[in-house]
Amino acid sequence: xxxxxxxxxxxxxxxxxxxxxxxxxxxxAATLVxxxxxxxxxxxLSVESVSFFTRVSIIEFLTGTKWTVLxxxxxxxxxxxxxxxxxxxxxxxxxxxxxxxxxxxxxxxYASQRFRNLMKPVIETLSGVPTVVYGYFALYFIxxxxxxxxxxDLSIHNALAVGLMIGALTLPIVVSISDDAMKAVPYDLRxxxxxxxxxxxxxxxxxxxxxxxxxxxxxxxxxFARAMGETIIAAIAGGFRPVLSFNVGESMQTMTSYLAxxxxxxxxxxxxxxxxLFAVGLLLLVITATLNFIGLKVIRRWEIRx
Amino acid sequence: MGDQVxxxxxxxxxxxxxxxxxxxxVPVVLSLGVFLGVTVLAALLFDVVTxxxxxxxxxxxxEYPSANPAEAGMRSAVLGTIVTVGLSAIFCIPLSxxxxxxxxEYAGGRRWAEVLRYNIANLAGVPSVVFxxxxxxxxxxxxxxxxxxxxxxFTLAILTLPYVTVTCVEAIKTVPEDLKFGAYALxxxxxxxxxxxxxxxxxxxxLTGGILGISRAIGEAAPILIISGLLFIREDPVSLFSRxxxxxxxLFNWISRPLPAFQELSAAAIIVLLLILLALNSAAIYLxxxxxxxxxxx
Numbered sequence: 380x381x382x383x384x385x386x387x388x389x390x391x392x393x394x395x396x397x398x399x400x401x402x403x404x405x406x407x408a409a410t411l412v413x414x415x416x417x418x419x420x421x422x423x424l425s426v427e428s429v430s431f432f433t434r435v436s437i438i439e440f441l442t443g444t445k446w447t448v449l450x451x452x453x454x455x456x457x458x459x460x461x462x463x464x465x466x467x468x469x470x471x472x473x474x475x476x477x478x479x480x481x482x483x484x485x486x487x488x489y490a491s492q493r494f495r496n497l498m499k500p501v502i503e504t505l506s507g508v509p510t511v512v513y514g515y516f517a518l519y520f521i522x523x524x525x526x527x528x529x530x531x532d533l534s535i536h537n538a539l540a541v542g543l544m545i546g547a548l549t550l551p552i553v554v555s556i557s558d559d560a561m562k563a564v565p566y567d568l569r570x571x572x573x574x575x576x577x578x579x580x581x582x583x584x585x586x587x588x589x590x591x592x593x594x595x596x597x598x599x600x601x602x603f604a605r606a607m608g609e610t611i612i613a614a615i616a617g618g619f620r621p622v623l624s625f626n627v628g629e630s631m632q633t634m635t636s637y638l639a640x641x642x643x644x645x646x647x648x649x650x651x652x653x654x655x656l657f658a659v660g661l662l663l664l665v666i667t668a669t670l671n672f673i674g675l676k677v678i679r680r681w682e683i684r685x
Numbered sequence: 686m687g688d689q690v691x692x693x694x695x696x697x698x699x700x701x702x703x704x705x706x707x708x709x710x711v712p713v714v715l716s717l718g719v720f721l722g723v724t725v726l727a728a729l730l731f732d733v734v735t736x737x738x739x740x741x742x743x744x745x746x747x748e749y750p751s752a753n754p755a756e757a758g759m760r761s762a763v764l765g766t767i768v769t770v771g772l773s774a775i776f777c778i779p780l781s782x783x784x785x786x787x788x789x790e791y792a793g794g795r796r797w798a799e800v801l802r803y804n805i806a807n808l809a810g811v812p813s814v815v816f817x818x819x820x821x822x823x824x825x826x827x828x829x830x831x832x833x834x835x836x837x838x839f840t841l842a843i844l845t846l847p848y849v850t851v852t853c854v855e856a857i858k859t860v861p862e863d864l865k866f867g868a869y870a871l872x873x874x875x876x877x878x879x880x881x882x883x884x885x886x887x888x889x890x891x892l893t894g895g896i897l898g899i900s901r902a903i904g905e906a907a908p909i910l911i912i913s914g915l916l917f918i919r920e921d922p923v924s925l926f927s928r929x930x931x932x933x934x935x936l937f938n939w940i941s942r943p944l945p946a947f948q949e950l951s952a953a954a955i956i957v958l959l960l961i962l963l964a965l966n967s968a969a970i971y972l973x974x975x976x977x978x979x980x981x982x983x
Binding site for chain 2: 395396398399402403405406407408409410411412413414416417419420423424426427477478479480481482483484485486489490498501502504505507508509510511512513514515516518519520547550551554578579580581583601604607608609610611614615635638639642643645648656657660663664667668671675
């Protein structure tokens with residue numbers, strides 16, 4: 380067995396360091412793809428939106444109550460779309476929030492380990508089901524067989540069914556974030572409360588839940604953002620009627636389902652219909668990004684570290 | 686004075702009784718949350734299977750779509766899904782693994798890494814339909830790729846990138862630190878540690894994450910709808926620049942037609958789609974199981 384001369388050794392070290400540096404450049408470039416993608420998203424939306432707003436006043440866009448871009452007599456008030464988006468998302472959160480937090484408390488504090496291991500994947504499956512399947516379910520089951528049971532003159536396309544299905548889709552988000560937050564509360568805190576004579580109900584609702592509050596609140600905010608971006612369910616089961624209405628039994632068009640409608644029709648490059656895609660998309664992105672920012676901030680700021 | 690004590694005792698007993706009852710009732714109420722989720726899933730599967738089972742046959746994947754629901758199939762959509770999602774996985778999985786290696790091994794806990802990680806979290810928060818719009822503006826028209834397979838694949842790759850990257854980061858974090866430090870102590874470079882310590886141990890979990898990313902991409906209809914439009918495509922996607930459709934998009938088309946025959950057709954196609962996703966997820970679980978076996982053996 381021969382020895383390595385010091386020159387050979389040094390050149391081996393040099394070679395390996397050069398390879399290491401090259402490799403670092405490659406993986407750094409790969410990491411920057413995400414950042415680059417964010418920049419491309421923002422720039423593309425902004426550029427087309429700017430050309431949209433040279434043709435439409437931004438005041439009319441944000442305050443107008445009529446959205447008739449695909450008709451001959453064009454009005455560009457985004458409020459009907461925004462209202463429908465907020466309504467369906469609010470319904471979704473009204474379902475997914477309480478049900479998800481209840482399920483998270485139950486799984487984290489009450490359920491046996493076996494039940495928990497069995498049920499968590501089942502609940503996760505809800506967000507793995509493609510959204511087009513929920514659209515089908517809303518249109519052909521929820522509205523005709525379930526909702527019409529107690530609301531007979533419900534329109535076949537309606538905001539309620541859309542909201543309910545988005546709620547089912549987003550339920551696992553609430554469950555998994557809230558459950559993580561409650562599992563992160565140290566066991567000692569529970570034991571301390573028990574040793575003071577607390578009953579389980581006090582331990583759960585006065586010790587664990589307050590300590591996990593940041594995660595629970597964040598899960599709701601993030602779910603709302605996720606619900607606003609849901610497209611296919613709204614396009615299938617919500618219909619394409621851009622009306623400013625507060626009746627959840629009516630067909631109404633969300634921002635996302637407007638985007639879907641433009642895509643299903645023909646909007647040649649450069650037309651006002653084409654540019655409206657980007658303006659509505661930018662508005663959607665700004666709102667969801669703000670909500671995500673708040674959600675992540677809440678997790679970080681309020682998080683009690685143990 | 687004595688009355689006062691008695692009253693307090695009474696109050697305390699009543700509160701205790703109330704809490705005893707609550708301790709029995711509250712778990713039942715809370716479990717309704719779990720029950721609701723399970724019920725929705727069960728009802729959905731039951732409805733789809735009972736409606737679509739009779740329409741389920743091989744024509745569904747060998748025939749092209751047709752105006753006649755009795756003979757319509759989704760051959761072009763199945764091939765479109767395979768080509769588009771397959772390509773997107775080829776872009777996405779190596780990129781995710783590389784990003785994860787950089788984030789954990791090279792950037793470490795520095796502020797710079799925080800910024801990069803924050804960007805990835807933000808990318809994960811962008812609604813999928815927005816990816817479609819940007820794909821349309823930037824890839825289809827900006828770069829002139831047209832409404833093509835390649836534009837769809839790039840869009841899906843960027844869409845799934847944050848999810849797969851996060852699982853790859855988790856995978857690297859499961860590699861025991863002792864092994865890494867041992868290698869570094871012997872004078873290994875980071876590249877050598879990555880190649881001979883990290884990748885062999887983390888790869889199965891990374892691939893599991895990749896498979897889950899693929900199944901997410903398969904279910905995405907919104908970005909593809911924006912990029913491809915709602916088309917009646919009766920030809921196979923033969924090149925990177927072919928126009929294409931995917932299974933969920935074909936489904937969107939069929940579901941929107943108010944004819945009972947199309948409803949059955951949709952349900953049958955949903956069964957096929959869910960079976961594909963089930964197969965992929967089973968593969969991911971199997972991989973994870975094998976990984977645990979190997980780690981236990983080691």
